[in-house]
Amino acid sequence: MIEIDRVSQVFRTSGRQDHLALSEISLAIEDGAFVSILGPSGCGKSTLLYIVGGFVSPTEGAARMKGKTITGPGPDRGPVFQEFALFPWKSVLGNVMYGPRQQGVKTADAEAQSRALIEMVGLKGFEHFYPKELSGGMKQRVALARTLAYHPAVLLMDEPFGALDAHTRTRLQNDLLNIWERDRKTVLFVTHSVEEAVFLSDKVVVMTRSPGRIKEIVDIDLPRPRRRAELLLDPRYQKYVVDIERMIDDTSEDELRP
Amino acid sequence: MISGHALLTRSAPLLACLGLLGIWQVAALIINTDSFPTALEAIRAIPSILGDKESLINIFASLRRMAIGFGVAVIVSIPLGLMMGRSRAVASFFNPLLMVTYPVPKAALMPIIMLWLGVGDIAKMLVIFLGVSLPVIYHSFQGAKAVEEKMLWSGAAMGLSAAQRMARIVLPAALPEILTGCRTGLVLALITMVTSEMIARQSGAGNILFNALDMGQYDTVYAMIIIIGAMGIGLDAGFERMRSKLVKWSEPGFDIPLSFA
Secondary structure, eight states: EEEEEEEEEEOSSSSSSEEEEEEEEEEEOOOOOTTEEEOOSSHHHHHHHHHHHSOOOOSSEEEETTEEEEEEEOOTTEEETTOOOOOOOOOOHHHHHHHHHHTTTTTTHHHHHHHHHHEEETTTTOTTTTTSSHHHHHHHHHHHHHHHTTTTEEEEEEEETTSSSSHHHHHHHHHHHHHHHOOOOEEEEEEEHHHHHHHHHHHHHHHEESSSSSEEEEEOOOOOOOOOOHOOOOOOOOHHHHHHHHHHHHHHHHHOOO | OOOHHHHHHHHHHHHHOOOOHHHHHHHHHOOOOOOOOOOHHHHHHHHHHHTTTHHHHHHHHHHHHHHHHHHHHHHHHHHHHEEEHHHHHHHHHHHHHHHHHHTSSOOOOOOOHHHHOSSHHHHHHHHHHHHHHHHHHHHHHHHHHTTHHHHHHHHTTTOOOOOHHHIIHHHHEEEEEHHHHHHHHHHHHHHHHHHHHSSSSSSSHHHHHHHHHTTTTHHHHHHHHHHHHHHHHHHHHHHHHHHHHHHHHGGGGGGOOOOOO
């Protein structure tokens, strides 16, 4: 269980005015839930994720995990970034083994586990490739395997498929769902794609633009396991997408009003 | 079929050297003065220098000072540069100091340093140290500053402490840049080595060169220039070989993304 309790975030800017990125956000995320945070760019949704990750401290309020206030990063919360952030001097295998090795897992065991994970994300045969030799989609698969390798209770995904082309993106969404449906980790998923959020999530948190506030939390009541082809034809799915898109349009208009 | 083009590529440096020596030879024949020996005369003087025990001791003394000055500079400069790159406080403390020292020709400090430390090894090694430090600090600083924040966050999430992140993420991530600085530093070490021996003559390759100059042995002067130049090429080639092995993962030639999701 993750609780976000009246979290606000103020960024000091180079000008005189401080920028209020997040304003009084409160949100509870149950164990095993797939929750997406959806909003226009600049709504502070990534910042919220970084606060849960412990990478950024909130100006006000607190984020708690299992009742304990989050004060810094830890292996119980594994991030996956849009920028992949792989270690370029390590091979695919070296990247995936990094976390387990750091946790004190014996080299042979870490290697066996990592090879299994690499196979699970569909990269068998690429163990000894360097990140530079991989395409964006492959890099993100490695990043996911690297994070899964140290068994975080929560996956923090920061627009993980944002830098990928549409086709690759769909494939990775499908694979992520398959992996998730196997072990049901808690996932906090930041995106600006409505379809992606509805397709993947149990719950979609819609945010307003600057300052970021929660506009609405939508429970996505669609059966699992979800199959993309079925879902796209499902009127319930279509309604969720349209409704949420409308909410976001409203918030953009608020923004344009003087 | 490969042999023709590959052979030309491989022998290009040699051809360039031969070309330079050819131009020298012709120019010296045209100018025809004692103080400018021909390339052949200079080359002919090399064996007698390299065959002379005294000269070899001098050259090894130079290389020893250079190695120590370079080694100590690298050991001190890399951590300092990395810390500057990751901490604004450390950077703002050291930056002005470095900016003041950077444009000063290090050999110009030699007379002052000699007043404190004498004309011996320590003074020369200190000058070499100063010459090497700045580019290594600067490149380590740049390299550390450019390390992606998210990479450090990923490490922090795995449980790496701040010190571990410095040693195991910042250092390897900045290594290509650091080694570029070291390569510049190596050449500067050679330059400062020779100039320090020009000012404080006691032993060394520079000592042979400038003594020969004083005595009007111009073939020896030019032979020494060739020897020092060859040392430069050798050191640089050796370093480059090591460098490209260490940072193979970052070389542009390596950049062949595969088409796969």
